[in-house]
Amino acid sequence: MTNNRAHTVHAAPAPADLEGxxxxxxxxxxxxxxxxxxxxxxxxxxxPPSRLHGVEVPASSARLLDAMSDYGD
Structure with a gap:
């Protein structure tokens, strides 16, 4: 017996709009x-601050941050 139903072929989805x-x-x-x-x-x-210990900041980083403007200046 022959199957007379046509097979539906679905097109691939359109590519995503990356510049939307x-x-x-x-x-x-x-x-x-x-x-x-x-x-x-x-x-x-x-x-609590009493539990904070052992934090070291390199001098170059400290100088860099010290030279930066505060937010809102």
Missing amino acids: DLASLRGDCARMAPWWVAPDRTAEPPV
């Missing part, structure tokens, strides 16, 4: 959001 605009990016994110799972937030207490 912000609206297309937001749309992509909105479509993916239902599958994203955010972990439960746990509030951890800050580490």
Whole structure:
């Protein structure tokens, strides 16, 4: 017996628009959001300064940071 049904050939999906605009990016994110799972937030207490020890900063890094302008200047 012969199968007279035609086989449907699906075209490959169009390539992703890598140079899309912000609206297309937001749309992509909105479509993916239902599958994203955010972990439960746990509030951890800050580490007391008495437990911080052994941190060394090279003098060149300290000079570089000291020479940088503070944010908002």
